[in-house]
Amino acid sequence: MFRAIWDNIKGIYSLLVGMAVTWDFFFSPRYTIHYPRKVVERENLENYRGPLELTRGKKEQDQTRCISCQLCVKACPGHCLKVTKGKESKSPESWLYDFSLCCLCGACVEVCPTGALAFSHKVYMVTTTREALILDLLKDLKERVAETPLLVEAPDSTASQEPSAAVVKEA
Amino acid sequence: MDLSLITFVQILVAVIAIICLMVANAVVMVYVERKVAGFIQRRPGPYEVGPWGTIQAICDSMKLLAKQIFVPANVDLVLFFLAPVLAFFPVLLLFLPIPFGPYLTPWKTPDGLVLILAFAGFGVLSNLLAGWASNNKYGVLGAARAVSQSIAYEIPLMLALMAVVFQAGSLNLSVIVEKQGWVPWEWNIVTQPLAFFIYLICLVAETNRAPFDLPEAESELTAGFHTEYSGMGFALFFLSEYANMLLVSFICATFFLGGYKGPIIDGFWWTIIKAYAVMVFIVWIRWTFPRVRFDQLLNINWKWLLPLGLLNLWITAIIIKVVN
Numbered sequence: 001m002f003r004a005i006w007d008n009i010k011g012i013y014s015l016l017v018g019m020a021v022t023w024d025f026f027f028s029p030r031y032t033i034h035y036p037r038k039v040v041e042r043e044n045l046e047n048y049r050g051p052l053e054l055t056r057g058k059k060e061q062d063q064t065r066c067i068s069c070q071l072c073v074k075a076c077p078g079h080c081l082k083v084t085k086g087k088e089s090k091s092p093e094s095w096l097y098d099f100s101l102c103c104l105c106g107a108c109v110e111v112c113p114t115g116a117l118a119f120s121h122k123v124y125m126v127t128t129t130r131e132a133l134i135l136d137l138l139k140d141l142k143e144r145v146a147e148t149p150l151l152v153e154a155p156d157s158t159a160s161q162e163p164s165a166a167v168v169k170e171a
Numbered sequence: 172m173d174l175s176l177i178t179f180v181q182i183l184v185a186v187i188a189i190i191c192l193m194v195a196n197a198v199v200m201v202y203v204e205r206k207v208a209g210f211i212q213r214r215p216g217p218y219e220v221g222p223w224g225t226i227q228a229i230c231d232s233m234k235l236l237a238k239q240i241f242v243p244a245n246v247d248l249v250l251f252f253l254a255p256v257l258a259f260f261p262v263l264l265l266f267l268p269i270p271f272g273p274y275l276t277p278w279k280t281p282d283g284l285v286l287i288l289a290f291a292g293f294g295v296l297s298n299l300l301a302g303w304a305s306n307n308k309y310g311v312l313g314a315a316r317a318v319s320q321s322i323a324y325e326i327p328l329m330l331a332l333m334a335v336v337f338q339a340g341s342l343n344l345s346v347i348v349e350k351q352g353w354v355p356w357e358w359n360i361v362t363q364p365l366a367f368f369i370y371l372i373c374l375v376a377e378t379n380r381a382p383f384d385l386p387e388a389e390s391e392l393t394a395g396f397h398t399e400y401s402g403m404g405f406a407l408f409f410l411s412e413y414a415n416m417l418l419v420s421f422i423c424a425t426f427f428l429g430g431y432k433g434p435i436i437d438g439f440w441w442t443i444i445k446a447y448a449v450m451v452f453i454v455w456i457r458w459t460f461p462r463v464r465f466d467q468l469l470n471i472n473w474k475w476l477l478p479l480g481l482l483n484l485w486i487t488a489i490i491i492k493v494v495n
């Protein structure tokens with residue numbers, strides 16, 4: 001009987017502790033970032049796994065490392081990749097990626113023998129059609145190359161769109 | 172009790188004013204509740220609609236007004252539409268005997284508390300009808316829970332209020348306020364701390380709010396008794412929930428916190444400030460504690476609140492007898 005009463009008093013004390021916690025939280029700063037007016041800092045996106053992108057070659061930094069071996073196409077559970085081999089060389093002619101089917105499982109990144117694939121850190125991606133989600137990764141690579149032609153001479157990776165995962169792989 | 176024309180007109184005006192108060196209260200409280208919830212969870216709450224999201228609640232109510240009332244198959248149509256109405260309108264009556272200010276009492280009746288306690292049961296009746304009529308297993312379970320919870324918690328609630336009534340020697344709410352002073356240590360919360368504690372717990376349970384929101388426990392019963400309601404049917408339940416909250420907060424302010432008495436000038440503003448302080452406290456509790464289990468809920472009541480309430484009443488009676 002007395003033990004039960006004592007337990008209840010302790011229980012009520014624990015309720016007060018809980019209320020003190022929420023009281024503290026009420027007056028602490030908020031974490032939310034109001035998207036269109038502010039964006040997340042890049043350091044906080046380093047481990048974000050966005051849509052796939054092609055990494056750059058070790059020597060030819062404007063080229064993809066892809067050798068069109070089709071391993072990623074076979075490994076993908078969602079059948080979202082379509083790699084067409086080029087006529088003259090092994091490097092691909094087109095590299096289509098349907099983001100609407102991708103589950104971001106990473107099977108393609110693991111299976112690629114040359115490390116040609118990586119997850120990007122693109123958070124802000126908005127489309128109104130499904131077709132716009134079929135991404136042409138070669139075109140995307142070309143755009144990035146046009147932005148920062150050489151990665152070694154511009155190691156400021158926060159400015160470039162190059163994923164850090166690929167940089168680590170290269171090292 | 173003479174129901175002359177003047178009393179009738181007075182009550183009519185009061186009822187209209189109370190309807191306005193209830194709707195305005197719901198709009199304000201939805202905003203306050205979502206803001207407090209957000210701040211406690213370290214996010215900003217409503218933000219985009221209007222400055223700091225202030226017109227979010229109005230937009231939501233517009234949406235509810237425009238929504239279709241979907242009637243599922245095999246419902247009991249009469250009861251299905253009667254239940255939300257029954258949930259909303261009896262609450263109006265309960266505001267009548269509350270003294271908002273020294274002169275601002277809708278209906279000065281000597282048996283105010285009896286009126287409140289008698290009609291308080293209507294809320295749960297409407298929950299029962301809603302759950303039963305909507306031909307839904309979650310609805311029936313929610314209704315059953317609502318009834319057993321309400322039966323359990325109305326007893327300690329009455330016992331707690333009775334202790335105050337013993338002390339004041341009257342069922343008239345104005346007299347109860349008049350017996351308290353304007354400084355906090357002259358309020359009933361000091362003379363009746365145990366009754367206040369019991370009332371605070373019962374108040375949360377009576378209004379079916381977390382941590383005692385078992386009749387509408389989302390994770391177990393989707394939405395409990397109002398699962399099948401949409402549009403204005405749902406909106407009426409929603410309004411009545413906030414109106415009930417407002418009512419118990421006003422009763423709490425009247426019985427324990429000195430009602431309209433306060434420093435500088437007595438007036439309805441003190442009642443409203445105190446009542447809203449209680450409301451914010453209820454919201455704070457909701458976003459702090461997890462929901463109790465049903466057996467725990469009944470154990471708290473039958474094993475602790477009821478004996479404590481009886482003990483408190485007994486001690487109060489003895490002290491009053493000795494002092495007199």
Ligand code: SF4
Pocket residue numbers: 052075076077078079080081101102103104105106107108109
């Ligand atoms: S992450 Fe998974 S689903 Fe997406 S493309 Fe790669 S293998 Fe396919």
Ligand code: SF4
Pocket residue numbers: 065066067068069070071072073083111112113114115116117
């Ligand atoms: S597995 Fe790698 S190299 Fe092979 S096709 Fe896919 S991206 Fe190209």
